[in-house]
Amino acid sequence: MADQIPNTPKLDELEKGPWPSFVKEIKMAAKNSPMARDLLGVLELSYNEKIGHWKHGGIVGVMGYGGGVIGRYSDMPEEFPGISHFHTIRINQPSGWFYTADALRTLCDIWDKHGSGLTNMHGSTGDIVFLGCRTDALEPVFEDLTKAGFDLGGSGSDVRTPSCCCGPARCEWACYDTLALTYDLTMHYQDELHRPAFPYKFKFKMSGCPNDCVASIARADMSIIGTWRDDIQMNQDEVKKYADNGLNIQRDVAGNCPGKCMDWDGNELKIENEYCVRCMHCINVMPKALRPGKDRGACVLLGSKAPIVEGALLSSVLIPFWKPEPPYEDLKDLVETMHDLWCEEGKARERIGEFIQRVGMGNFLEEIGLEPLPEMVAHPRENPYVFYEEYYEEDDGDEGEE
Amino acid sequence: MAKTVEEIAEAMLNMVTDAQGIKKLKPTDLIKAMRELYGDEADKKLCKGAIKELVNSGKCVYTYFGGSFIELPHRESAAND
Ligand code: HEM
Ligand code: HEM
Ligand code: SF4
Ligand code: SF4
Numbered sequence: 308m309a310d311q312i313p314n315t316p317k318l319d320e321l322e323k324g325p326w327p328s329f330v331k332e333i334k335m336a337a338k339n340s341p342m343a344r345d346l347l348g349v350l351e352l353s354y355n356e357k358i359g360h361w362k363h364g365g366i367v368g369v370m371g372y373g374g375g376v377i378g379r380y381s382d383m384p385e386e387f388p389g390i391s392h393f394h395t396i397r398i399n400q401p402s403g404w405f406y407t408a409d410a411l412r413t414l415c416d417i418w419d420k421h422g423s424g425l426t427n428m429h430g431s432t433g434d435i436v437f438l439g440c441r442t443d444a445l446e447p448v449f450e451d452l453t454k455a456g457f458d459l460g461g462s463g464s465d466v467r468t469p470s471c472c473c474g475p476a477r478c479e480w481a482c483y484d485t486l487a488l489t490y491d492l493t494m495h496y497q498d499e500l501h502r503p504a505f506p507y508k509f510k511f512k513m514s515g516c517p518n519d520c521v522a523s524i525a526r527a528d529m530s531i532i533g534t535w536r537d538d539i540q541m542n543q544d545e546v547k548k549y550a551d552n553g554l555n556i557q558r559d560v561a562g563n564c565p566g567k568c569m570d571w572d573g574n575e576l577k578i579e580n581e582y583c584v585r586c587m588h589c590i591n592v593m594p595k596a597l598r599p600g601k602d603r604g605a606c607v608l609l610g611s612k613a614p615i616v617e618g619a620l621l622s623s624v625l626i627p628f629w630k631p632e633p634p635y636e637d638l639k640d641l642v643e644t645m646h647d648l649w650c651e652e653g654k655a656r657e658r659i660g661e662f663i664q665r666v667g668m669g670n671f672l673e674e675i676g677l678e679p680l681p682e683m684v685a686h687p688r689e690n691p692y693v694f695y696e697e698y699y700e701e702d703d704g705d706e707g708e709e
Numbered sequence: 710m711a712k713t714v715e716e717i718a719e720a721m722l723n724m725v726t727d728a729q730g731i732k733k734l735k736p737t738d739l740i741k742a743m744r745e746l747y748g749d750e751a752d753k754k755l756c757k758g759a760i761k762e763l764v765n766s767g768k769c770v771y772t773y774f775g776g777s778f779i780e781l782p783h784r785e786s787a788a789n790d
Contacts, residue, residue: 362787371764373771384789391789442788463777464735469719502761503777504736647753651738656776701752 309704314338315347317354333425333661342423342439345389349381360387367394367442375459376445393423395436396448397460399493399500399697402486403473404429406672410455417451433470433521433624434460461686465503466496471513472520474533480590481515482533483631489513504530505646506653506662516599517587524623525613528659529642530608530622531631535600539589545596546576551608590624604630609637610660620660623668627682694697712750717743717759722768733778736760764779 313333321330333350336343349360362377377395382393390673397413414435418424423439428465430436435457440448460468469492472478473487481704492511493500498510512523516533523530554642556576560571568582569589576596578589607629608622647658648671653662663671672679721739728734738748740756760779763769772778 336723363774364785364787365774366770366783366785366788368771373773373777378785378787380787380789430752442790463771463773464779491779498757502736502757504757504760506735506737506742507776527746548775649741655735689735 310341311346311596312344313348314352315351318347318351336424339419340424341389342393343386343425345387346393346423346425346439349387349390351385352383356703361393364392364394367445370443370457372459372501374461374463374465374501376440377462390423390439393438394438394442394445396422396437396439396445397430397432397462397468398452399437399458399460399468400429400433400470402471402489402493403476404433405473405476412458413455415447417455421448427683431509432460432467434468444544461500461503461508464507465509466499466504467508467510468500468507469493469496469513470509470521472515472516474513478515479594480518480533480587480599482535482599483511483515483605485515485531485533487633488631488635489529490634495639499646505650507656507658509646509659513587517585518591522610524621525580525610525611525621526613528624529610529625530611531605531629532608533599533603534585534606535603536629537600537602538627539578539600540598541576542596544573546593547574551591551594554593556593559593563588604628610658610663612658612660617661620658621662621687622660624680624682627680629692641675641677648674711752711754712747714755714762715760717747717751717755721744721756721759721779722763725763725769725781729781729783733772733774733780735778739779757767772774773778 318330322328323367328346333343333347333372337347353359360382362380362382367378368374368376375397377397379393379395381390381393407510415426418426418437421440421444423435425438427436437448452458459484468487471485471489474483475481476486483496483533489511499505509529511529511531512521512527513531514521514523514533519530519532523532546556550573554560556571561571565586565588566582566584568579570577590599597651605628606624607626611620612621613619631694649662652666653659657665668683669679715718720743724739724742739760740753740775743756743759744752760769762780766773769779770778770782
């Protein structure tokens with residue numbers, strides 16, 4: 308095992324500059340961790356050879372679980388014995404990524420004791436990520452985590468660890484309690500999280516408002532994004548103050564409104580709320596003058612994915628307005644219907660968004676028992692080819708199963 | 710007569726054993742096969758329970774290769790040990 312921190316002229320380049328560097332961090336860990344030392348060694352080698360040295364490891368996990376551990380072996384175990392096993396462990400993060408210092412210390416202690424000491428806080432999936440675990444250390448890590456109240460997250464063809472923005476805990480724009488919903492879904496879908504049974508992964512991500520700080524519309528199979536259905540709250544005095552302080556309201560606020568529903572006459576701001584698409588733009592620019600309405604809830608969208616194989620998809624609207632109220636049974640019933648259909652008819656490695664593209668949104672809605680709505684069409688007002696009445700009639704006639 | 714979890718688990722284990730090294734079976738493959746074999750005698754909940762039973766008892770393990778599969782415990786070809 309490497310006793311010394313290896314010479315890494317290529318990696319050292321990545322320490323230069325005023326920004327944080329993962330190389331600096333791994334070197335710091337390498338003082339105590341032979342695994343981190345060998346990691347530096349293999350990385351430098353990869354930079355020199357332009358070849359990766361990681362093998363896929365398909366069978367590692369903890370007893371009973373099918374998710375949470377992503378197997379990795381080195382293809383150079385003799386040269387770098389410290390990283391001959393280097394599995395990744397995903398740990399279910401607390402909603403909104405809130406910790407006490409104590410909890411963080413507990414996690415770090417567990418990881419120093421059993422693994423490489425390297426973490427990723429957080430992975431882009433949301434989870435806490437422990438990088439670099441030997442197979443025989445997996446169960447002990449899991450046991451210590453369980454004792455500390457932590458559970459593994461998702462990986463493989465399962466419900467992935469649900470994640471959310473900080474929501475009402477810190478953000479004045481939150482239109483519903485993202486933290487409560489995330490916690491509830493995490494507990495409700497325990498079996499689906501730990502026992503992969505789907506054609507492919509399924510992600511829930513919750514954002515408190517249309518700013519969508521967890522980028523759920525692009526990354527979650529089910530995106531639940533806060534919104535409101537009454538009028539934007541407005542304080543004309545504060546609007547005036549923004550204008551007096553030099554904000555060009557006509558150009559920079561009204562001019563960029565995608566609903567084209569704002570008018571500023573130099574004195575008073577008017578919003579035609581029925582044309583507002585609730586994009587948050589004006590509210591973000593003038594937070595003291597404007598805020599979301601009072602009748603708040605969430606829009607439920609379905610079908611996005613970040614691609615590895617085929618093109619990216621964004622979620623499309625499933626329920627334009629939903630009141631998230633515990634125990635959220637209405638949503639769970641709908642999700643179960645969708646999961647059943649997708650499990651029955653979906654192809655291997657087909658995300659639900661791709662499945663919908665294949666069978667058609669109309670057929671999908673029919674199967675899960677939802678009525679088509681104008682909100683499900685990207686530009687209903689501008690699309691002259693959408694005739695709702697005829698759509699119904701046509702479908703009633705020849706709705707054969709394929 | 711509805712099947713028991715044990716009966717389904719055994720039928721699944723036979724399938725997995727026969728397929729080992731030839732074809733990787735997904736949990737949905739197992740469930741669909743049981744539904745074809747036993748129809749309403751094996752509902753989805755029962756099938757899920759059977760998979761849980763197989764994995765908890767260590768007779769089968771979850772594996773991952775792009776998607777998730779149910780296999781007999783074996784030495785991973787990528788493993789270094
Ligand atoms: C060769 C380069 C890359 C590879 C091999 C790669 C691979 C991956 C893998 C394996 C995942 C996990 C997927 C899963 O959860 O199963 C992932 C997730 C992700 N990657 Fe990459 N990635 C690459 C580059 C990038 C880049 C350049 C970006 C951003 C600009 C990016 C953004 C993301 C995001 C946002 C996720 C999380 C998606 C989600 O949570 O749904 N990746 N990537
Ligand atoms: C309106 C939505 C968002 C808000 C309000 C927001 C807010 C913030 C804030 C306040 C920070 C600085 C944290 C700190 O240094 O203390 C930050 C950092 C960051 N955000 Fe966001 N964020 C949003 C959306 C996103 C999205 C969608 C992504 C990725 C696709 C993203 C990626 C990041 C990253 C990578 C950093 C770290 C940057 C760094 O290391 O300096 N954010 N964000
Ligand atoms: S999505 Fe909205 S509510 Fe959530 S943190 Fe971002 S701005 Fe705040
Ligand atoms: S939220 Fe967006 S669409 Fe609505 S009024 Fe403001 S800028 Fe216009």
